[in-house]
Amino acid sequence: MKTSEHVRERVRSSYGAAVRESKSCCGDAVPKGVAAQTAGYSREELASLPEAAVLNSFGCGNPLAFSDVEPGQTVLDLGSGAGIDLLLAARQVGPTGKVIGIDMTDEMIERARRAAEESGYDQVEVRKGLIEELPVADASVDWVISNCVINLSPEKDRVFAEIARVLKPGGRVSISDIVIERMPGWLRRSSRLHSACVAGAISEAEYLAGLERAGLAEVTVSERLVYGGGQLRELARSEAGTVRGPRWLRRVVGALLGRLAAGFEGRVWSAKFVALRS
Numbered sequence: 001m002k003t004s005e006h007v008r009e010r011v012r013s014s015y016g017a018a019v020r021e022s023k024s025c026c027g028d029a030v031p032k033g034v035a036a037q038t039a040g041y042s043r044e045e046l047a048s049l050p051e052a053a054v055l056n057s058f059g060c061g062n063p064l065a066f067s068d069v070e071p072g073q074t075v076l077d078l079g080s081g082a083g084i085d086l087l088l089a090a091r092q093v094g095p096t097g098k099v100i101g102i103d104m105t106d107e108m109i110e111r112a113r114r115a116a117e118e119s120g121y122d123q124v125e126v127r128k129g130l131i132e133e134l135p136v137a138d139a140s141v142d143w144v145i146s147n148c149v150i151n152l153s154p155e156k157d158r159v160f161a162e163i164a165r166v167l168k169p170g171g172r173v174s175i176s177d178i179v180i181e182r183m184p185g186w187l188r189r190s191s192r193l194h195s196a197c198v199a200g201a202i203s204e205a206e207y208l209a210g211l212e213r214a215g216l217a218e219v220t221v222s223e224r225l226v227y228g229g230g231q232l233r234e235l236a237r238s239e240a241g242t243v244r245g246p247r248w249l250r251r252v253v254g255a256l257l258g259r260l261a262a263g264f265e266g267r268v269w270s271a272k273f274v275a276l277r278s
């Protein structure tokens with residue numbers, strides 16, 4: 001039986017390696033930097049950011065797109081990674097605002113701090129901590145954002161409760177995350193595919209219900225980016241490439257995983273969840 005700390009340790013080590021080595025996180029599914037291009041950031045946004053922040057971004061959406069974050073507000077980013085959304089938020093809140101990133105992986109924290117410093121954003125602070133136990137005061141932030149992180153948590157209800165705790169009354173949520181419908185049990189048990197943002201994902205309805213149980217209001221999905229068969233097969237192929245053994249074995253595993261992936265077409269997407277703390 002895996003404890004929650006066990007699960008987090010695997011995730012931490014996988015993301016630490018992802019930034020240290022020249023590979024992407026999610027099971028090598030995408031080459032570094034490609035995640036940012038497919039996640040919904042505009043060309044202008046990407047061009048304006050330090051290259052390292054874009055290359056080390058592992059999100060599945062753009063939680064700040066179309067959000068009306070205002071100058072002077074406080075934005076909290078859960079699982080801020082190498083800092084791509086911290087930098088975009090810093091621009092929106094300006095020098096009178098505040099942006100707080102929370103992450104548990106030292107390598108990510110270090111990169112996010114460096115990116116904020118290089119960009120001259122004094123309003124960005126990156127804290128080491130867990131999203132299940134936020135090192136953030138009650139009712140202190142205007143926005144909670146997050147990008148492809150909560151699927152990785154083994155204790156999602158704790159995360160949802162923490163979001164409600166730290167938001168000011170009237171505060172808003174904008175979370176991009178992977179959802180998977182009708183996940184088979186064998187897939188959910190794969191620790192390898194957990195860090196790849198697959199095995200820990202829940203359905204859209206479960207996500208919405210979790211946010212509502214935490215006491216948040218106006219919980220809804222404002223955007224969906226559905227993954228096509230080609231993208232799912234690509235993910236399967238890259239997973240097979242990480243299997244140890246002779247080439248023929250990787251080819252057989254690749255073919256099997258490819259057939260399995262085809263069965264998931266239309267059941268996997270990146271959803272943007274929005275909500276309000278009333």
Ligand SMILES: C[S@@+](CC[C@H](N)C(=O)[O-])C[C@H]1O[C@@H](n2cnc3c(N)ncnc32)[C@H](O)[C@@H]1O
Nearest residue numbers: 057058059079080081103104105108130131147
């Ligand atoms: C898929 S990456 C996304 C990073 C960033 N949001 C982005 O868009 O590039 C997941 C990040 O969440 C962090 N993370 C995962 N689970 C966490 C937890 N329980 N507490 C704190 N950070 C966590 C990882 O260390 C990693 O930096």
